[in-house]
Amino acid sequence: MKRFFAMMLTMTMMGTTAYAAEEREKVTAIPKWQEVTFDGHSKVMQCYNIDGYNYFRLRDMAQEITDHIDKHRHHFGVSYDNEEKSINILRTYDYEPIAGIKEYLIGSEAKDAVLANTRLKVNGAKLPVDYMKGYVVEGYTFYKLRDLAELLGLSVEWCAADKVIELTGETPTYTDSNGNSISAARKPVIYLYPEETTDISVELEYDGNLTVTYPAYNEGWKVTAEPDGTLTNHADGREYSYLFWEGEGYGEMDFSEGFVVKGEDTVSFLQDKLSAMGMTPREYNEFIVYWLPYLQDNAYNLISFQWENYDESAKLNITPEPDNMLRVFMAFKAIDEPIEVPEQKLPVLEREGFTVVEWGGTEVH
Structure with missing residues (x-):
């Protein structure tokens, strides 16, 4: 049975989102009617173009995604406190x-x-302040579509020939040599923490095909990184919180060791394991926010973090070379009953010197 949540973006909210407008630098919002497809259903939607990006209202996107994206895990409601x-x-x-x-x-x-x-x-958990950029226009808040799609696990593509934005909820899959049907490598994000302001080059050698990168990969990322992780991309001069990529065709999954976790225990499990590995609350909260909808409704999940096989299939070449790096790639299977599996030993990151943290994952069927 579908669960319904009323959208509570009231006139009260309109006033609160705009209260600091006079103290903030103004930019120009250009009105635009943009065709968007939702799992193939076409809708011409109103939005604003701001600095070359399309920004939509949450309520408009929530309606269309609920009505036309097949997989319920991508749906969302909105409330206002x-x-x-x-x-x-x-x-x-x-x-x-x-x-x-x-x-x-x-x-x-x-x-x-x-x-x-x-x-x-997201479901009561605070997002980092810079997680999704929004702009207030005439008392309404508009958010960048790509940021929202990333949060919801939706695939977003631009069809230049038809000038259409395509949103899809289907996750691409492929089969490894063990017969596992594997989803694409989803949302690997890379955080860079130098000890001082540093120009950094990041190159990815991936065995499969890159499907999405943000900012654009262009045969490598070149950024200026601050000690707090803030990145300035040399190609466009814009500020980013991390480097993002997704791809199809990742190598073999290893479930010889791992953890069997009840779906309802997902949050506590991930908080415990990710923090123990040395991830900060910002990093593991962003991990949990993304993956929780894929895990929480399953009776059990077999979870195994991929290490050497992931490094071999998705090599990172970073200049200057990091002093310490943690690459967390979680593979999981939904299972109906608990099974016996040797518990996996997990590494611990020492956050000293130039530190790099990456997280991502994939679902195995």
Whole structure:
């Protein structure tokens, strides 16, 4: 039975998201009607083009994703906490519109937009401040579509010939030599933490095909990294929190050791293991926010972190060379009953000198 969550973006929210507008630098938002497909269903949607990127309202995307993306794990509702001035994105809930809310139309004139400062949560867990960039236009908050798709585990492609954005919920799969049906390598993200401001080059040697990179890979990433992990991409001059890639065709999965975890225990398990390996709360919270919808509704999950085989299939060449690096790639299978498996020993990262952290994962069927 579908679960419904009312969308609580009320007029109260409109006032709170825009209250600091006068103190913030204004940018220009250009109104645009953009065709978007949702698992093949076409919809012409209103959005704003800001600095070359398309920004959409959460309520508009929530409606179309609930109605037309087949897999329920990509659906989301939205609620607003007036006391905390925060928006809560409710993953795996269906969107239900609130009756009586006045329809918003973007019109045809360019408008002023200011950077949103409303805190975002996912199922109650706070996201890092810079996780999703939003802009407030006429009291409404608009978010970058690619950021939202990344959060929801959706594939997003631009069809230049038809000028259409394509969103799909289907995860590409392939079969390894052991007969495992494996999803693509999903959301590996790379954090760079030098001891001082440093120009860094990152190259990825991947056995499969890269399907998405952000920022654009262009035969390698060249960035200036700050000690707090902030990255400035040399190609476009923009600021990023990490380097992101996905790919098809990753190598063999090894489940000879691992963990059997109840779906309902996913959060506590990942918090415990990821923090023990040396990941910061920011890093493991971003990991959990992404993977929780894939794990929590399963009776049990067989989880095994891939190490040497992952390093061989997705080599990272980083200049200057890091002093310490942790690459966490989680493979998992949904299972109906618990099974016996030797418990996996996990490494511990020493965060000294130039440190690199990467996390990603894949689902095996």
